[in-house]
Amino acid sequence: MNNRNTPGILIVGHGSPRREANDGFVATVARIATRLGAAALPTFFSLARPNIEDQVARLAGEGFRHIVLMPYFLYAGQHVSRDIPALVETCRAKHPGLRFEMLPTLEGEAGLEDVVVERLLPYVASDDALPVEGKAIERRSYEVIEKHLGQGGPRDPAERAIVRRVIHATADLSFARSLRIHPEAVRRGLEALGAGKPVICDVRMLQAGITHAGAEVLCAISAPETVHLAEKQKCTRAAAAMEVLKDRLDGAIVAVGNAPTALWKIMEMAAAGGPRPALVVGVPVGFVGARESKLALIESGLCHITNTSARGGSPVAAAVVNALAMLGKESSDA
Numbered sequence: 001m002n003n004r005n006t007p008g009i010l011i012v013g014h015g016s017p018r019r020e021a022n023d024g025f026v027a028t029v030a031r032i033a034t035r036l037g038a039a040a041l042p043t044f045f046s047l048a049r050p051n052i053e054d055q056v057a058r059l060a061g062e063g064f065r066h067i068v069l070m071p072y073f074l075y076a077g078q079h080v081s082r083d084i085p086a087l088v089e090t091c092r093a094k095h096p097g098l099r100f101e102m103l104p105t106l107e108g109e110a111g112l113e114d115v116v117v118e119r120l121l122p123y124v125a126s127d128d129a130l131p132v133e134g135k136a137i138e139r140r141s142y143e144v145i146e147k148h149l150g151q152g153g154p155r156d157p158a159e160r161a162i163v164r165r166v167i168h169a170t171a172d173l174s175f176a177r178s179l180r181i182h183p184e185a186v187r188r189g190l191e192a193l194g195a196g197k198p199v200i201c202d203v204r205m206l207q208a209g210i211t212h213a214g215a216e217v218l219c220a221i222s223a224p225e226t227v228h229l230a231e232k233q234k235c236t237r238a239a240a241a242m243e244v245l246k247d248r249l250d251g252a253i254v255a256v257g258n259a260p261t262a263l264w265k266i267m268e269m270a271a272a273g274g275p276r277p278a279l280v281v282g283v284p285v286g287f288v289g290a291r292e293s294k295l296a297l298i299e300s301g302l303c304h305i306t307n308t309s310a311r312g313g314s315p316v317a318a319a320v321v322n323a324l325a326m327l328g329k330e331s332s333d334a
Contacts, residue, residue: 007066007101008039008059012052012084014073015044022048025072039064045079045087052084056091056098066099073105074112080105110152110177117148141168148173158186162305162323169319170311178307180298185279185305189324190331192253192278199253199321200245200277202238202262202284206255209318212325220244238262243269250275253324256282257317260289267293267300280304281320283312 238259
C-alpha cells in the first residue's frame with residue numbers, strides 16, 4: 001500500500017489514430033511530470049490507450065487515494081462537460097475509496113494568450129521609428145505594457161502602477177497574474193516612506209537598485225557581526241542580517257529579492273512577538289524554498305507584496321519599492 005499525501009495526476013488528452021500525435025502528448029506529459037516532481041500520467045479520452053480507467057486502476061494499485069484530472073483541452077465542450085465526467089463516475093463506482101477532482105480546461109489562461117501574441121508579433125510589428133531618448137523609450141515601454149495588460153491586472157491605479165513597473169523591470173508579463181498585493185500594502189508602504197522609516201534589504205544588489213526611496217536603504221549582509229552570527233547559528237548570511245538589523249525592523253519596509261531564508265527569518269521573528277515591518281516586499285527568486293516562503297508570507301498576517309511563482313529577484317523587489325516611492329512623490333506634489 002502506498003500512503004501518499006500528494007494526489008496522482010492524470011493529464012487527459014483526446015487521443016488520435018495517429019501514433020505520432022499520441023507520442024507527442026506522452027512526451028509533453030513526461031516533461032510536465034519531471035517539472036512537477038510528482039506522479040503525473042498521460043491518459044486518453046478516446047482512440048488510444050491508456051485510457052482513463054486504465055490509469056485510475058494503475059494509480060489505485062500504487063496506493064493513491066486522491067486523483068486529480070487535468071483536461072488538456074482548450075474549451076469546455078461536450079467531452080469535458082459530459083463525457084469525461086461520466087467516465088470518472090464509472091471509475092468512482094469501481095474504486096469507492098478514491099477521491100476524484102477535475103480541473104477546468106485551459107480556456108481563459110492568460111499564459112496561452114501570451115504564447116499566441118508572441119508567435120504573431122513578428123507579423124504585425126510596427127514600422128514606426130524606435131525612440132532613442134531615455135524618457136521617450138520609457139514612455140513607449142509603458143504604452144506597450146498597457147496594451148499587453150488590456151483589461152487584466154489590478155484596477156486600483158496605485159497597484160497597477162506597481163505591476164507596470166515590475167513588468168517594465170523584467171519584461172515578464174506573468175507578474176500581472178502572479179503578484180499579490182495586500183489590501184493595506186500601498187497605504188502602509190507610503191506611510192513608512194513618508195515617516196522616514198528605513199528600507200531593509202536582503203542583498204546589496206537590491207540595495208543598489210532602490211534609487212527613489214528618499215530614506216535609509218540598509219543591508220547588513222556583509223557586516224562582520226552578520227558573518228559571525230551566520231557561522232554561530234549555521235544559517236545563511238541573509239537570514240542572520242535580518243536578525244542583526246532587528247532593532248530597525250519595526251515599522252520599516254523589508255525588501256527581499258534573493259534569499260528565501262531572509263523572508264523565513266522575518267516571519268519567524270514576527271511570529272515570536274518580535275518586530276513587525278510596516279510592509280514586507282517578499283519576492284525571492286529560485287526553485288528551492290522561494291515559492292514556499294512567499295505562500296507562507298501570504299498566510300503570515302504580515303502586510304505584503306509578493307508573488308506566487310518561483311520568479312522574482314532583486315530587480316522585482318527594487319521595482320516595487322521604487323514604484324511606491326514614486327507614488328509617494330506624486331501624491332506630495334499634487
